[in-house]
Amino acid sequence: xxxxxxxxxxxxxxxxxxxxxxxxxxxxxxxxxxxxxxxxxxxxxxxxxxxxxxxxxxxxxxxxxxxxxxxxxxxxxxxxxxxxxxxxxxxxxxxxxxxxxxxxxxxxxxxxxxxxxxxxxxxxxxxxxxxxxxxxxxxxxxxxxxxxxxxxxxxxxxxxxxxxxxxxxxxxxxxxxxxxxxxxxxxxxxxxxxxxxxxxxxxxxxxxxxx
Numbered sequence: 306x307x308x309x310x311x312x313x314x315x316x317x318x319x320x321x322x323x324x325x326x327x328x329x330x331x332x333x334x335x336x337x338x339x340x341x342x343x344x345x346x347x348x349x350x351x352x353x354x355x356x357x358x359x360x361x362x363x364x365x366x367x368x369x370x371x372x373x374x375x376x377x378x379x380x381x382x383x384x385x386x387x388x389x390x391x392x393x394x395x396x397x398x399x400x401x402x403x404x405x406x407x408x409x410x411x412x413x414x415x416x417x418x419x420x421x422x423x424x425x426x427x428x429x430x431x432x433x434x435x436x437x438x439x440x441x442x443x444x445x446x447x448x449x450x451x452x453x454x455x456x457x458x459x460x461x462x463x464x465x466x467x468x469x470x471x472x473x474x475x476x477x478x479x480x481x482x483x484x485x486x487x488x489x490x491x492x493x494x495x496x497x498x499x500x501x502x503x504x505x506x507x508x509x510x511x512x513x514x515x516x
Contacts, residue, residue, distance in 0.1 A: 379449045382456055382483050385411060385497040386447050390462055393420065394440035394477075398432050410492040416481065416502035423504070437467040441474075449483075456483040464507060475507035 393408035405428075409417055431438070441463040448459045457480070464475045481502035488496035 375452055378456065381495045382449045382458060382497060383444065383447045385483070385493075385495050385499075386458060386460060387442070389499060390440040390442060390460070394438060394462065394464060396431070397437040398434060401428055401431050407492070410489065411497075411499060412502060413484075413498055413500035416500050419502065420504070435469060437465075439465040439467075441465055454483075454485055457481070458483060463510070474510045476510050477507050478505040479503060 389408055389411045392404045392411070396404040405421075412420075430436070442460070446461050450457050460479045462477045462479070464477055466473045466475065479502065481499050484498045484500055486493070486496050486498045488494055
Protein backbone atom coordinates (compact mmCIF):
# COMPACT_ATOMS: atom_id res chain seq x y z
CA UNK A 306 0.00 0.00 0.00
CA UNK A 307 1.54 3.35 -0.93
CA UNK A 308 2.32 5.82 1.89
CA UNK A 309 0.05 8.80 2.26
CA UNK A 310 1.34 12.34 2.54
CA UNK A 311 0.53 12.23 6.29
CA UNK A 312 2.60 9.10 6.97
CA UNK A 313 5.90 10.38 5.55
CA UNK A 314 6.18 13.45 7.83
CA UNK A 315 5.19 11.26 10.80
CA UNK A 316 7.95 8.75 10.04
CA UNK A 317 10.45 11.57 9.69
CA UNK A 318 9.34 12.96 13.07
CA UNK A 319 9.81 9.55 14.70
CA UNK A 320 13.31 9.27 13.27
CA UNK A 321 14.24 12.77 14.43
CA UNK A 322 12.87 12.04 17.91
CA UNK A 323 14.82 8.78 18.11
CA UNK A 324 18.02 10.45 16.98
CA UNK A 325 17.48 13.23 19.50
CA UNK A 326 17.05 10.70 22.31
CA UNK A 327 20.21 8.85 21.25
CA UNK A 328 22.12 12.12 21.08
CA UNK A 329 20.96 13.17 24.56
CA UNK A 330 21.92 9.78 26.03
CA UNK A 331 25.33 9.88 24.34
CA UNK A 332 26.04 13.41 25.57
CA UNK A 333 24.92 12.45 29.07
CA UNK A 334 27.28 9.48 29.16
CA UNK A 335 30.11 11.63 27.77
CA UNK A 336 29.46 14.26 30.45
CA UNK A 337 29.45 11.64 33.21
CA UNK A 338 32.71 10.12 31.94
CA UNK A 339 34.32 13.57 31.72
CA UNK A 340 33.28 14.36 35.30
CA UNK A 341 34.64 11.03 36.52
CA UNK A 342 37.93 11.59 34.71
CA UNK A 343 38.21 15.08 36.14
CA UNK A 344 37.51 13.82 39.66
CA UNK A 345 40.10 11.03 39.32
CA UNK A 346 42.68 13.49 37.96
CA UNK A 347 42.01 15.87 40.85
CA UNK A 348 42.37 13.10 43.44
CA UNK A 349 45.65 11.97 41.87
CA UNK A 350 46.96 15.55 41.82
CA UNK A 351 45.96 16.12 45.46
CA UNK A 352 47.58 12.83 46.48
CA UNK A 353 50.82 13.49 44.64
CA UNK A 354 50.97 17.04 46.01
CA UNK A 355 50.99 15.70 49.55
CA UNK A 356 53.18 12.66 49.02
CA UNK A 357 56.71 12.00 47.82
CA UNK A 358 59.66 9.63 48.18
CA UNK A 359 62.69 10.18 50.39
CA UNK A 360 66.23 9.46 49.21
CA UNK A 361 68.83 9.16 51.97
CA UNK A 362 72.42 10.38 51.81
CA UNK A 363 73.37 6.82 50.81
CA UNK A 364 71.06 6.94 47.79
CA UNK A 365 68.44 4.57 49.25
CA UNK A 366 64.69 5.14 49.06
CA UNK A 367 63.32 5.62 52.58
CA UNK A 368 60.75 4.29 52.97
CA UNK A 369 59.89 2.32 49.83
CA UNK A 370 56.22 3.31 50.07
CA UNK A 371 54.67 6.79 49.83
CA UNK A 372 54.35 8.87 53.00
CA UNK A 373 52.97 12.34 53.75
CA UNK A 374 55.12 15.24 52.50
CA UNK A 375 55.01 17.14 55.78
CA UNK A 376 56.57 14.07 57.43
CA UNK A 377 59.08 13.65 54.62
CA UNK A 378 60.48 17.17 54.81
CA UNK A 379 61.44 16.67 58.46
CA UNK A 380 63.18 13.41 57.55
CA UNK A 381 65.02 15.12 54.70
CA UNK A 382 66.11 17.97 56.99
CA UNK A 383 67.52 15.46 59.48
CA UNK A 384 69.41 13.71 56.69
CA UNK A 385 70.67 17.10 55.48
CA UNK A 386 71.95 17.82 59.00
CA UNK A 387 73.51 14.35 59.06
CA UNK A 388 75.46 15.22 55.91
CA UNK A 389 76.50 18.60 57.30
CA UNK A 390 77.86 17.37 60.63
CA UNK A 391 79.47 14.36 58.92
CA UNK A 392 81.39 16.86 56.80
CA UNK A 393 82.12 20.00 58.78
CA UNK A 394 82.67 18.30 62.13
CA UNK A 395 84.18 15.01 60.98
CA UNK A 396 87.77 15.23 59.70
CA UNK A 397 91.46 14.74 60.36
CA UNK A 398 94.61 16.58 59.32
CA UNK A 399 94.53 14.92 55.89
CA UNK A 400 91.00 15.83 54.79
CA UNK A 401 89.92 18.83 56.88
CA UNK A 402 89.87 21.14 53.84
CA UNK A 403 87.94 18.67 51.66
CA UNK A 404 85.36 18.12 54.38
CA UNK A 405 84.80 21.84 54.80
CA UNK A 406 84.35 22.20 51.05
CA UNK A 407 81.68 19.48 51.07
CA UNK A 408 79.85 21.22 53.93
CA UNK A 409 79.88 24.54 52.06
CA UNK A 410 77.17 23.28 49.69
CA UNK A 411 74.83 22.61 52.63
CA UNK A 412 74.94 25.94 54.47
CA UNK A 413 74.41 29.62 53.59
CA UNK A 414 77.52 31.72 52.97
CA UNK A 415 76.92 33.98 55.99
CA UNK A 416 76.58 31.02 58.35
CA UNK A 417 79.64 29.38 56.81
CA UNK A 418 81.64 32.58 57.36
CA UNK A 419 80.54 32.55 61.00
CA UNK A 420 81.93 29.03 61.39
CA UNK A 421 85.14 29.70 59.48
CA UNK A 422 85.92 32.71 61.66
CA UNK A 423 85.17 30.72 64.80
CA UNK A 424 87.36 27.75 63.90
CA UNK A 425 90.22 29.35 61.93
CA UNK A 426 92.84 28.73 64.62
CA UNK A 427 91.45 25.30 65.42
CA UNK A 428 91.62 24.09 61.82
CA UNK A 429 95.18 25.37 61.56
CA UNK A 430 96.17 23.38 64.64
CA UNK A 431 94.46 20.27 63.25
CA UNK A 432 96.50 20.50 60.04
CA UNK A 433 99.73 20.63 62.07
CA UNK A 434 98.89 17.64 64.25
CA UNK A 435 97.39 14.15 64.22
CA UNK A 436 94.04 15.26 65.64
CA UNK A 437 90.95 13.37 64.48
CA UNK A 438 87.45 14.77 65.01
CA UNK A 439 84.21 12.83 64.65
CA UNK A 440 80.63 14.07 65.13
CA UNK A 441 78.55 11.49 67.00
CA UNK A 442 74.77 11.65 66.80
CA UNK A 443 71.60 9.62 66.21
CA UNK A 444 68.01 10.28 65.11
CA UNK A 445 67.23 11.83 68.52
CA UNK A 446 70.05 14.36 68.14
CA UNK A 447 67.97 16.54 65.78
CA UNK A 448 64.73 18.32 66.64
CA UNK A 449 62.98 19.81 63.60
CA UNK A 450 59.97 22.13 63.88
CA UNK A 451 57.69 23.91 61.46
CA UNK A 452 54.97 22.85 59.02
CA UNK A 453 56.17 25.13 56.21
CA UNK A 454 59.23 27.13 55.19
CA UNK A 455 61.19 28.36 57.06
CA UNK A 456 61.81 25.23 59.12
CA UNK A 457 63.87 25.38 62.31
CA UNK A 458 66.09 22.85 64.01
CA UNK A 459 68.03 22.20 67.19
CA UNK A 460 70.94 19.78 67.34
CA UNK A 461 72.72 18.08 70.21
CA UNK A 462 76.00 16.66 68.97
CA UNK A 463 78.90 14.93 70.69
CA UNK A 464 82.36 15.55 69.25
CA UNK A 465 84.97 12.85 69.69
CA UNK A 466 88.46 14.37 69.67
CA UNK A 467 91.39 11.99 69.29
CA UNK A 468 94.93 13.27 69.69
CA UNK A 469 97.25 10.31 69.70
CA UNK A 470 96.24 7.96 72.53
CA UNK A 471 94.16 10.68 74.20
CA UNK A 472 90.39 10.72 73.54
CA UNK A 473 88.02 13.42 74.79
CA UNK A 474 84.33 14.04 74.23
CA UNK A 475 82.66 17.40 73.94
CA UNK A 476 78.99 18.33 73.84
CA UNK A 477 77.89 20.91 71.29
CA UNK A 478 74.45 22.42 70.74
CA UNK A 479 73.37 24.31 67.64
CA UNK A 480 70.31 25.99 66.18
CA UNK A 481 69.33 27.26 62.77
CA UNK A 482 66.74 27.51 60.03
CA UNK A 483 66.31 25.59 56.79
CA UNK A 484 65.45 27.08 53.39
CA UNK A 485 64.37 25.22 50.26
CA UNK A 486 66.72 25.61 47.28
CA UNK A 487 67.37 23.79 44.02
CA UNK A 488 68.71 20.27 44.49
CA UNK A 489 72.29 19.67 43.42
CA UNK A 490 73.04 15.95 43.43
CA UNK A 491 75.27 14.64 44.94
CA UNK A 492 76.47 17.80 46.71
CA UNK A 493 73.05 18.87 47.99
CA UNK A 494 70.57 16.13 47.01
CA UNK A 495 67.66 17.33 49.16
CA UNK A 496 67.75 20.93 47.94
CA UNK A 497 67.99 22.38 51.47
CA UNK A 498 70.19 25.12 52.92
CA UNK A 499 71.10 25.90 56.54
CA UNK A 500 71.01 29.56 57.56
CA UNK A 501 70.88 31.64 60.78
CA UNK A 502 73.19 28.97 62.15
CA UNK A 503 74.59 29.27 65.68
CA UNK A 504 76.74 26.94 67.75
CA UNK A 505 77.48 26.80 71.45
CA UNK A 506 81.01 26.46 72.75
CA UNK A 507 82.22 22.90 73.23
CA UNK A 508 81.58 21.51 76.68
CA UNK A 509 83.94 18.78 77.91
CA UNK A 510 82.12 15.64 78.98
CA UNK A 511 83.57 13.38 81.69
CA UNK A 512 83.04 9.62 81.55
CA UNK A 513 80.84 9.89 78.48
CA UNK A 514 79.79 6.58 76.92
CA UNK A 515 78.85 6.50 73.25
CA UNK A 516 77.51 3.73 71.05
